[in-house]
Amino acid sequence: MTPTLAQSSGSPGSRILGLGAARGELIVSNHDIVGPIDSSDEWIQKRTGVIERRRAGADTTVVDLAQAASLEAIENAGIRPDQIGGVLVSTISNSVPTPSLAALLTDRIGATPAPAYDISAACAGYTYGIAQADAFVRGGLAEYVLVVGAEKLSDFAKPTDRTISFLLGDGAGAAVVGPSDTPGIAPTVWGSDGSKWDAIGMDSTIAAYRDGAGEVAWPTLRQEGQTVFRWAVWEMAKVAQQALDAAGVSSADLAAFIPHQANMRIIDEFAKQLRLPDGVVVARDIARTGNTSAASIPLATHALLAEHPELHGGLALQIGFGAGLVFGAQVVVLP
Numbered sequence: 001m002t003p004t005l006a007q008s009s010g011s012p013g014s015r016i017l018g019l020g021a022a023r024g025e026l027i028v029s030n031h032d033i034v035g036p037i038d039s040s041d042e043w044i045q046k047r048t049g050v051i052e053r054r055r056a057g058a059d060t061t062v063v064d065l066a067q068a069a070s071l072e073a074i075e076n077a078g079i080r081p082d083q084i085g086g087v088l089v090s091t092i093s094n095s096v097p098t099p100s101l102a103a104l105l106t107d108r109i110g111a112t113p114a115p116a117y118d119i120s121a122a123c124a125g126y127t128y129g130i131a132q133a134d135a136f137v138r139g140g141l142a143e144y145v146l147v148v149g150a151e152k153l154s155d156f157a158k159p160t161d162r163t164i165s166f167l168l169g170d171g172a173g174a175a176v177v178g179p180s181d182t183p184g185i186a187p188t189v190w191g192s193d194g195s196k197w198d199a200i201g202m203d204s205t206i207a208a209y210r211d212g213a214g215e216v217a218w219p220t221l222r223q224e225g226q227t228v229f230r231w232a233v234w235e236m237a238k239v240a241q242q243a244l245d246a247a248g249v250s251s252a253d254l255a256a257f258i259p260h261q262a263n264m265r266i267i268d269e270f271a272k273q274l275r276l277p278d279g280v281v282v283a284r285d286i287a288r289t290g291n292t293s294a295a296s297i298p299l300a301t302h303a304l305l306a307e308h309p310e311l312h313g314g315l316a317l318q319i320g321f322g323a324g325l326v327f328g329a330q331v332v333v334l335p
């Protein structure tokens, strides 16, 4: 007779236990970057809400940023690194296709031999990581999971690019997800639309660079701004509403709304379409940090909690969206 297999099962609930953040140490103003793109401080502020962005210096790597954010998150969660059973790093700026940034980070923070891997879901990556960590904890794959969004986008920003470079910043945000007796992470609404693969991404390939005999530039980021803008405003507001519905709550139940920090006009439009009551605090970290892709939601959450301690324990709707065109949204209890 075939023996009955054991299957894993975990905690009835999961929640975010602690957060950490690290921003690039340099403050780069609009004045510092407008020259090569024939732009102005006024244009950038009016069209995007960005006043300045944080960038890392030449000696700071994306792993350094991830490490600083992770150690703070672990301390705030009140656990030891060796209790971590999974390290999920969302990044588009690892310096090599393999090995993963996650494996290196796991060693640096003292969490070896935790399973570790990178997620390639651009600006939706943190929400993908939270979705997976929730499943890990409730499915019994791990008791504690470290979710990190880490980017050094300045490595992929061309100073002469007018489409996206001026938005980009460097930083890392981290969260420890662990067991909970009560629900702390609502169902994730997520997906992708590869038919718009070209709307945002790299301007060439590594192979083209290799074969270009010096004629092809190092691949950097570019986007069709209006295509991305329209998709974000029309389609992502619907996804945000679906995440509220999946959680069984309404916008009036929220303490905070924390969208990916892509453009202040997109954030304002979301708030309008979701009919957020005045009491809901909206994350606007893009003004001082810029767009840090996978790091932007945890960085914005960390800043919001420092500024508004009364939000601890409240509900936050978070939504990430970007290259691919991938998206993810969920309601979480703030740590």
Ligand SMILES: CC(C)(COP(=O)(O)OP(=O)(O)OC[C@H]1O[C@@H](n2cnc3c(N)ncnc32)[C@H](O)[C@@H]1OP(=O)(O)O)[C@@H](O)C(=O)NCCC(=O)NCCS
Residues within 6 Å of the ligand: 037, 038, 039, 040, 043, 047, 048, 123, 162, 163, 164, 166, 200, 223, 224, 225, 226, 228, 229, 232, 262, 263, 266, 291, 321, 322, 323
């Ligand atoms: C990139 C973005 C700010 C551009 O703003 P926009 O209002 O769409 O700009 P447009 O492309 O329509 O151009 C409008 C005008 O500004 C000019 N312009 C475009 N980029 C400019 C820049 N960086 N600086 C100054 N002027 C610029 C254009 O030449 C055009 O001038 P014209 O009216 O004289 O022809 C905007 O499209 C955007 O934020 N898109 C979504 C970005 C996003 O969220 N990306 C990340 C997703 S993860």
